[in-house]
Amino acid sequence: MTAEKRARRxxxxxxxxxxxxxxxxxxxxxxxxxxxxxxxxLVDADIYGPSQARLLSTEGRTPEASDSKMHPVQSPFGxxxxxMGHLVQPGQAIAxxxxxxxxxxxxxxxxxxxxxxxxxxxxxxxxxxxxxxMLQKHKPAGxxxxxxxxxxxxxxxxxxxxxFEQGQIPLIGMVENMAGYICPHCGEExxxxxxxxxxxxAMTMNLPFLGRVPLDxxxxxxxDAGHPVAAGDGPQAEAYLNIARAVLAWLDTH
Ligand SMILES: Nc1ncnc2c1ncn2[C@@H]1O[C@H](COP(=O)(O)OP(=O)(O)OP(=O)(O)O)[C@@H](O)[C@H]1O
Numbered sequence: 518m519t520a521e522k523r524a525r526r527x528x529x530x531x532x533x534x535x536x537x538x539x540x541x542x543x544x545x546x547x548x549x550x551x552x553x554x555x556x557x558x559l560v561d562a563d564i565y566g567p568s569q570a571r572l573l574s575t576e577g578r579t580p581e582a583s584d585s586k587m588h589p590v591q592s593p594f595g596x597x598x599x600x601m602g603h604l605v606q607p608g609q610a611i612a613x614x615x616x617x618x619x620x621x622x623x624x625x626x627x628x629x630x631x632x633x634x635x636x637x638x639x640x641x642x643x644x645x646x647x648x649x650x651m652l653q654k655h656k657p658a659g660x661x662x663x664x665x666x667x668x669x670x671x672x673x674x675x676x677x678x679x680x681f682e683q684g685q686i687p688l689i690g691m692v693e694n695m696a697g698y699i700c701p702h703c704g705e706e707x708x709x710x711x712x713x714x715x716x717x718x719a720m721t722m723n724l725p726f727l728g729r730v731p732l733d734x735x736x737x738x739x740x741d742a743g744h745p746v747a748a749g750d751g752p753q754a755e756a757y758l759n760i761a762r763a764v765l766a767w768l769d770t771h
Contacts, residue, residue, distance in 0.1 A: 526658040526768060527626075527636045529651060529686065533673025535566075535642040538694035539663045541740045542730070542760075543639035544572040544596075545747035546661070549754075549761035550635060551595040552747065558589055558633035560625045561600030562651060563641040564618050565611050570602030574743035579603055580628070587628040594748045597633065599625045615646040619654075622647055626655050635768070642673075644680045652684035659689040659771065661727065661764060666696050666714030674715070678722065689767045690725035691715050692760055695732040725767070728760040 530543040540563065547559040561569035570576045573592040580587040580603050589597035601621065605611060613621070630636060638657065641647055651657065660681045664674035674691070681688055693715030699706050709732065719726040730736070736753055739746050747757035 525630065525634055525636060527638055527655055528689070528764065528768070529638045529640055529657040529660040529681070530663060531640045531648070531660055531677045531681065532642050532663045533644075533675065533677040537642075537663050537665045538730070539642065540568045540572060540639050541736065542661075542663050542692055542694060542757075543637050544569060544740070545745045545757040546761055546764065547596045547598075547637040548573075548594045548745045549747040549757045550637070550765060552758065553761055553765060555765065556632050556634045557596055558630050558636045559596050559598040560636055560638045561598065561602065562622055562625065562638050562647055564601050564613070564621050564647060566641065567600040567602035567605075569598055569600040569639060571743055572740055572745060573598055575600075575603065576607065576743070583629070587624060589628055589630065589633075594745060597630075599628055601625075618646055619650040622650050623654065644676055648680060649684075652681070652686055657686050659687045659767060661689050662691045662724075663694050664691060664715045664718070666693055666708075668714065671714055671718045674718070675722070678724070687771065688724055689764055690727040691719040692727050693729040696729050698732040701734055725763070727763045728756060730756045730760075 530539055532539040547557045550557045561567045575590045575592050578590045580590050589599050590603055591597050662674050662677055664671050698709055716726045736746050746753040
């Protein structure tokens, strides 16, 4: 029986800088993996700027607790989750020093995750206390790096990659977000942030490329309204499902 019990595996989603779409990717990746039949949970490790309660339509819900541990909040998309957004009022500032933030992260991670076999962790941008606690104490099975295609974002992504390498966390690969924009009026495709930069950078760094998500008004609108596009149909959902397939293929072979 013990041999059959599969260990829970953590996938950290990181980026060098904020605003590149890491939270959106984390939510959609978790939903897509659940759609592909896996038991997936999601932890919003962005303690100071939580967004997952909104992205997965669980705002205003408070986790119950037993045996001094929280029970994740069930979302309507088959993914249970925990976020500071479930514990503080929207807009309330969290002014904590490092050790308290580390404790908060540990409580989110050490919750009653039940039969979840994979926990996706949405890390805050950068390379600070939360990232270090995550790497050292919770030891993710692997990390996914998100970047937009422009040089500055890629430079920051390199820093995130180096953090995981120093922590000896395997890199699953890189996702290029907000590449290619199709005008909803005239249909012309343009590349506000360029395109292919993240894929090229991944190749240079010998990092697998996991896929590309276009800059798409529907992704912005639906995400911010708490409807992850990965739960629906169409090319947007397919983009996230393909990334989820690539991540699962990696997990199943490592
Ligand atoms: N592919 C996309 N197309 C259009 N909008 C997107 C896309 N990906 C993310 N966005 C939008 O960009 C904004 C920032 O995304 P998100 O919050 O996921 O970024 P982040 O990297 O997690 O930022 P932070 O680390 O600062 O929380 C959101 O409004 C989101 O809806």
